[in-house]
Amino acid sequence: MNDWQNPQAWQWLFSVFAHNFLREGLFYLLSALGLWGMLHVLLRRKLEHRLIAQWPSSTDIRREVVYSLSTLLIFSAMGLIVFAGFQTGYMTIYFDHRQFGWTWTLLSLPLMILWHDLYFYWTHRLLHTGWLFRRVHGVHHRSRNPSPWAAYSFHPVEALVNSLVTPLALCVFPLHGLVLLTFTVHQIVRNAHGHAAVETMPQGFVRHWLGGRFTTTTHHHLHHETSRGNYGLWFTFWDRRMGTENPQYHSRFDKVTRGTFRPS
Numbered sequence: 045m046n047d048w049q050n051p052q053a054w055q056w057l058f059s060v061f062a063h064n065f066l067r068e069g070l071f072y073l074l075s076a077l078g079l080w081g082m083l084h085v086l087l088r089r090k091l092e093h094r095l096i097a098q099w100p101s102s103t104d105i106r107r108e109v110v111y112s113l114s115t116l117l118i119f120s121a122m123g124l125i126v127f128a129g130f131q132t133g134y135m136t137i138y139f140d141h142r143q144f145g146w147t148w149t150l151l152s153l154p155l156m157i158l159w160h161d162l163y164f165y166w167t168h169r170l171l172h173t174g175w176l177f178r179r180v181h182g183v184h185h186r187s188r189n190p191s192p193w194a195a196y197s198f199h200p201v202e203a204l205v206n207s208l209v210t211p212l213a214l215c216v217f218p219l220h221g222l223v224l225l226t227f228t229v230h231q232i233v234r235n236a237h238g239h240a241a242v243e244t245m246p247q248g249f250v251r252h253w254l255g256g257r258f259t260t261t262t263h264h265h266l267h268h269e270t271s272r273g274n275y276g277l278w279f280t281f282w283d284r285r286m287g288t289e290n291p292q293y294h295s296r297f298d299k300v301t302r303g304t305f306r307p308s
Contacts, residue, residue: 115197
């Protein structure tokens with residue numbers, strides 16, 4: 045009997061897919077619900093003065109959750125490909141740091157974050173061209189005042205593009221299982237935070253020599269407002285290098301963190 049005709053093979057694939065979905069879904073739920081509950085519910089009145097524009101509407105949040113669920117399905121399916129790559133030896137995931145040494149294990153996490161930032165910046169710019177923006181990336185930009193629930197609110201095509209970042213890396217270099225887990229948690233927490241609608245960083249953060257190298261919620265919120273500029277994910281390097289940083293970013297951040305910004 046062909047392996048694909050074996051019911052046990054399909055049950056095994058489904059169990060791996062379900063495990064991926066539950067894990068990814070839990071990370072998304074904890075990140076989005078945690079930030080939304082804390083910033084938009086518990087501390088709403090105290091953070092009113094740090095609102096970047098307006099509070100997200102319930103309609104926006106419902107749409108963001110629906111699209112995020114479809115993204116979770118695609119991410120989970122990509123997890124099957126990663127698992128198959130691991131099983132066949134095309135992708136190396138290891139669990140004993142001695143296999144590649146502590147130095148590589150520790151350096152591979154920041155390398156993955158830098159790779160993700162590079163990959164996202166250029167695919168993001170591509171998604172802002174003509175047909176791709178109108179038909180694909182425009183789904184994400186329907187949230188002009190996004191909430192943490194918008195972290196995974198993508199058209200299925202964009203979700204597929206975003207899901208490739210890990211398997212592409214694994215085709216080139218090995219990663220420890222704990223590094224992969226940490227990378228996944230980092231990207232969803234920071235992604236949800238980037239759509240938080242309120243600025244949590246302190247005054248002067250973006251003008252500091254170190255703080256200015258990291259993106260903030262204001263940085264990404266401006267991208268949603270204008271649909272151009274501020275394409276970076278974790279760092280401001282590529283926007284500055286390529287001249288795509290919003291010229292109003294620093295002044296808007298200053299006004300928001302001082303509590304003097306008033307939406308027009």
